[in-house]
Amino acid sequence: MSNDSQIVKFFKNQTIFLSGGTGLVGKLLVEKLLRTSFDLKKIYILMRGKHGKNPQQRFDDFFNDLCFGNINEENRSKVSFVSGDCKKPDLGLNSEDVDILKKETTCIIHAAANVNFRQTIKEASYNVSSTKEMIKLAKEMENLKVFVYVSTAYSNCVNNHIREEIYEPPIKAEAFLDLVNTCKEDDLEKIILPYLNKWPNNYTFSKCLSEDLIKESVMEIPTAVVRPSIITNTIKGPIPGWINNYHGFIAITSGGYVGVLQNFYGKKEKKLHLVPSDFVCNCILAAAWVTANSKTFIVFNCVGKHINLERLVSAVNTLFWKFPTMKCLWYPELSIIQNQYLYNAIAFWMLMLTYCIDFVVSCFKKPAGATKIIKLITQQANVLSYFTSQEWSFDEDRFMNLWKKMGDEDKKIFPFHIDAIDWDKYLCSCVLGIRVYLFKDPISTLPKAKTKFRIMFVLHYVIVALFYCLLYVILTFLAKNFWYK
Ligand SMILES: NC(=O)c1ccc[n+]([C@@H]2O[C@H](COP(=O)([O-])OP(=O)(O)OC[C@H]3O[C@@H](n4cnc5c(N)ncnc54)[C@H](OP(=O)(O)O)[C@@H]3O)[C@@H](O)[C@H]2O)c1
Numbered sequence: 001m002s003n004d005s006q007i008v009k010f011f012k013n014q015t016i017f018l019s020g021g022t023g024l025v026g027k028l029l030v031e032k033l034l035r036t037s038f039d040l041k042k043i044y045i046l047m048r049g050k051h052g053k054n055p056q057q058r059f060d061d062f063f064n065d066l067c068f069g070n071i072n073e074e075n076r077s078k079v080s081f082v083s084g085d086c087k088k089p090d091l092g093l094n095s096e097d098v099d100i101l102k103k104e105t106t107c108i109i110h111a112a113a114n115v116n117f118r119q120t121i122k123e124a125s126y127n128v129s130s131t132k133e134m135i136k137l138a139k140e141m142e143n144l145k146v147f148v149y150v151s152t153a154y155s156n157c158v159n160n161h162i163r164e165e166i167y168e169p170p171i172k173a174e175a176f177l178d179l180v181n182t183c184k185e186d187d188l189e190k191i192i193l194p195y196l197n198k199w200p201n202n203y204t205f206s207k208c209l210s211e212d213l214i215k216e217s218v219m220e221i222p223t224a225v226v227r228p229s230i231i232t233n234t235i236k237g238p239i240p241g242w243i244n245n246y247h248g249f250i251a252i253t254s255g256g257y258v259g260v261l262q263n264f265y266g267k268k269e270k271k272l273h274l275v276p277s278d279f280v281c282n283c284i285l286a287a288a289w290v291t292a293n294s295k296t297f298i299v300f301n302c303v304g305k306h307i308n309l310e311r312l313v314s315a316v317n318t319l320f321w322k323f324p325t326m327k328c329l330w331y332p333e334l335s336i337i338q339n340q341y342l343y344n345a346i347a348f349w350m351l352m353l354t355y356c357i358d359f360v361v362s363c364f365k366k367p368a369g370a371t372k373i374i375k376l377i378t379q380q381a382n383v384l385s386y387f388t389s390q391e392w393s394f395d396e397d398r399f400m401n402l403w404k405k406m407g408d409e410d411k412k413i414f415p416f417h418i419d420a421i422d423w424d425k426y427l428c429s430c431v432l433g434i435r436v437y438l439f440k441d442p443i444s445t446l447p448k449a450k451t452k453f454r455i456m457f458v459l460h461y462v463i464v465a466l467f468y469c470l471l472y473v474i475l476t477f478l479a480k481n482f483w484y485k
Pocket of ligand 1: 019020021022023024025026046047048049050084085086087110111112113114115126150151152153227228229230231232244245247248
């Protein structure tokens with residue numbers, strides 16, 4: 001890699017302690033660091049057991065992901081894991097690992113978080129307590145140069161305009177953690193409710209409190225808070241369109257792609273700020289470099305380019321039809337419903353319909369799961385409706401200054417700012433990425449999927465026609481027998 005890159009030079013001989021390394025942002029960070037910063041010393045990933053696998057077994061699988069295709073064995077050997085869990089005191093680390101981390105770490109990137117919008121306040125409190133544990137550890141690190149906290153641009157979404165600064169939370173993070181530790185879990189939701197006030201979910205609230213904790217506690221450590229907006233598929237590297245989670249708008253797009261989500265509540269003209277995941281990682285690495293050098297506390301609103309909801313939905317619908325997937329369960333056609341009452345009525349009707357489908361299916365002694373799927377996907381769309389029915393504006397001065405400070409070589413290696421996104425091209429790679437990397441449906445199935453799509457199309461419109469016929473019959477019957485009587 002080039003000798004002219006200041007960021008590459010910064011990461012020479014650095015040892016990084018990364019939490020969230022198995023997630024979307026974390027994996028891309030590891031990949032980018034290994035691909036660009038050959039002189040990097042070590043990356044320690046905080047790894048917990050999950051889905052019946054212990055941390056060692058998860059680590060053994062770690063590099064099997066397609067996104068690591070360009071990383072050779074020598075570079076892979078620079079990555080190790082430390083067993084731990086953000087929900088536990090001291091991050092669940094054993095004392096030997098703590099000693100190693102304290103001695104060796106020069107850069108912390110704390111990206112781990114439970115990002116579920118529907119989590120309980122107790123669950124969300126771990127996002128705050130893990131940040132507290134991370135800060136405690138950071139303060140004991142002998143060689144630490146920089147601490148980067150990955151937050152969200154919506155940590156203060158109760159405001160319409162988001163500045164690049166830490167906002168005063170409705171309750172101090174320490175006081176919140178005291179309540180969590182002293183109250184019964186059942187009472188906790190009620191006690192916290194007045195503080196939650198206008199926050200749409202416990203996740204964004206936990207991010208706001210975590211930011212407060214950082215501002216209050218890490219004064220002596222150069223610290224960057226990077227706030228990405230809605231993270232989407234990679235735009236450039238390592239593979240365009242790569243994605244590994246179903247968060248945010250990816251959930252709506254995936255539900256729509258397989259046909260189980262047909263309608264969601266939103267306002268067509270509202271702007272969504274999408275930011276490609278590889279750009280987020282590049283911004284995090286650039287933020288680490290600049291913050292370590294400036295030795296200050298900086299907040300970066302890492303917001304992407306905006307697209308209005310109507311254009312986005314219309315583009316993905318066209319792509320669903322162009323690249324249908326074998327995984328589709330129904331004819332895919334996403335619609336934005338702008339009236340909350342109409343949306344509720346449609347959602348209720350869909351639920352009734354799936355109860356009927358499940359009833360018919362179970363009569364044939366087949367497993368019935370339509371209601372469960374629809375309920376899940378509708379709940380997900382409902383929690384996202386807060387973000388699809390409003391829009392925010394963001395200060396971007398620090399984010400833009402970061403870009404301006406970078407040399408030409410850094411801009412080439414770590415791009416995160418572009419004047420305009422070619423939406424048609426990018427959304428095409430997003431939809432194909434969902435198909436290939438999330439649904440595991442290779443592009444070779446396209447001809448078969450097109451046949452399935454045609455069948456679904458006919459079936460869909462036959463059922464719609466039957467529905468209107470039935471409605472007509474019922475209404476004329478009612479009119480004849482009751483209205484004109
Ligand atoms: N996705 C977005 O649209 C978005 C937008 C703005 C900001 N962000 C922020 O970006 C960061 C990364 O998000 P992401 O999209 O990469 O999410 P993700 O794919 O869900 O990854 C979350 C990461 O956190 C780890 N984690 C969660 N709970 C943990 C625990 N108890 N102990 C140890 N590790 C734990 C997960 O590990 P496991 O593999 O063990 O679960 C995973 O590595 C988060 O801080 C999030 O708040 C995300």
